[in-house]
Amino acid sequence: MTTIIDVAKQANVSKSTVSRVISGNGYVSQESRKKVLEAMEALSYSPNLIARNLQSGETKTIGFLAQGFFDPLGIFLQSFISIAKKYNYYVTLYFTDGDKKKEIDALNQMKYKQIDGVFILTRANKWDLIEPYSIYGPISTWHRIDSERIYSSYIDHYSGYYRSLDYLYQRGYRSIGHVLGNFENLNTKARLKAIDDFHRAKQIPINDEWIFQDKSRINNGRTIAQLWHKMTSKTDAMAFYTDSVAAEFISELQLLGYSVPEDVAVIGFDNSEISRLMHITTVDYSIKRQAENSFIYLHNQLNKATIPEQEISVQLIERQTVPLRKQKKEH
Numbered sequence: 001m002t003t004i005i006d007v008a009k010q011a012n013v014s015k016s017t018v019s020r021v022i023s024g025n026g027y028v029s030q031e032s033r034k035k036v037l038e039a040m041e042a043l044s045y046s047p048n049l050i051a052r053n054l055q056s057g058e059t060k061t062i063g064f065l066a067q068g069f070f071d072p073l074g075i076f077l078q079s080f081i082s083i084a085k086k087y088n089y090y091v092t093l094y095f096t097d098g099d100k101k102k103e104i105d106a107l108n109q110m111k112y113k114q115i116d117g118v119f120i121l122t123r124a125n126k127w128d129l130i131e132p133y134s135i136y137g138p139i140s141t142w143h144r145i146d147s148e149r150i151y152s153s154y155i156d157h158y159s160g161y162y163r164s165l166d167y168l169y170q171r172g173y174r175s176i177g178h179v180l181g182n183f184e185n186l187n188t189k190a191r192l193k194a195i196d197d198f199h200r201a202k203q204i205p206i207n208d209e210w211i212f213q214d215k216s217r218i219n220n221g222r223t224i225a226q227l228w229h230k231m232t233s234k235t236d237a238m239a240f241y242t243d244s245v246a247a248e249f250i251s252e253l254q255l256l257g258y259s260v261p262e263d264v265a266v267i268g269f270d271n272s273e274i275s276r277l278m279h280i281t282t283v284d285y286s287i288k289r290q291a292e293n294s295f296i297y298l299h300n301q302l303n304k305a306t307i308p309e310q311e312i313s314v315q316l317i318e319r320q321t322v323p324l325r326k327q328k329k330e331h
Helices: 004-011 015-023 030-043 048-054 071-086 100-112 129-133 157-170 186-202 220-230 243-255 274-279 285-302
Strands: 061-066 088-093 117-120 139-141 150-152 178-180 210-213 238-242 265-267 280-283 315-317
Touching: 004 030, 015 030, 030 129, 061 071, 061 100, 061 129, 071 088, 071 285, 100 117, 100 129, 117 285, 129 139, 129 150, 139 285, 150 285, 157 186, 157 238, 157 265, 157 280, 157 315, 178 186, 178 220, 178 243, 220 238, 220 243, 238 243, 243 265, 243 274
Parallel strands: 061 088, 061 117, 117 139, 139 150, 178 210, 178 238, 238 265
Antiparallel strands: 280 315
16 A cells, blocks of 8 residues: 655655645645655555544534425525635535434544534434534534533524514414424424413414424425315414425415415515515524534634624515505404
8 A cells, every 4th residue: 555655755755745745734846746746646646534634633624414405504504615615614514314323423423533523404313412422523503402512503583483473463463373393492492482472462362273383394385285275264374484384385375276465474484595586574584694603613613713703683574475464443
């Protein structure tokens, strides 16, 4: 097996010169560089990246974990890769398809020094199983999590969702349906509290039939549209935890002969590309800055740096799916 020493002898240069050519760090004359590259080609030498990583203690690579594609992924991943590139880091994407073993295999890449840190967009395993891997490298996420070992760039979903409901109320809507994510997530629990507090404050009764759980994100907007269609007492507005499910809901309702917002108002959450294309009123909760802050944490931990995080804000984006509703006069 060809080694760096063999290359040095072939090129008639020092071992440290070969090392500088391979790493790209330090000065090497053009003549020496040419000799080293020709020697590497002649000997079919390929650098042992694993050995290099073990010696240097870094790969300049961050693992990005997701179960699969869903609407906010594109925005988040693009922003994450962009800031990583700015600080000379690579990003490796791991799609686990919800497989717990694949997720653990990806986390083990830190243990084996194949990646320096991990960002988790969507997870399959419980946090108490993921948390111990932080001894091998920093971990960040955008999920709300109470942990001293995993960083979270989450926003306050309670205030963001309460603001959505209050906006619907101010626009004249009283019977509001709620489409939420996994009930085990802390963000969903925050939204459930916002729903309870909102209905108490406005003294509006809530029907359990108006609360839907979306566990998979796959075609559930269409399923919810079918359920809404079959309701004997239909809601006059629907609030969604993500724009993609709201878009599916609107699309299916149109196939069923309904019109949005004439038959039902819709408000989403993400301010993703699909909400712009379909003119969906939504909430922008700084996905790009959440991505940047998640990387900044990893970078600071790995480099003992103190780059400041970006300020995160929540903004309601008014479009066409929540018009002002005229209230019927009471007699």
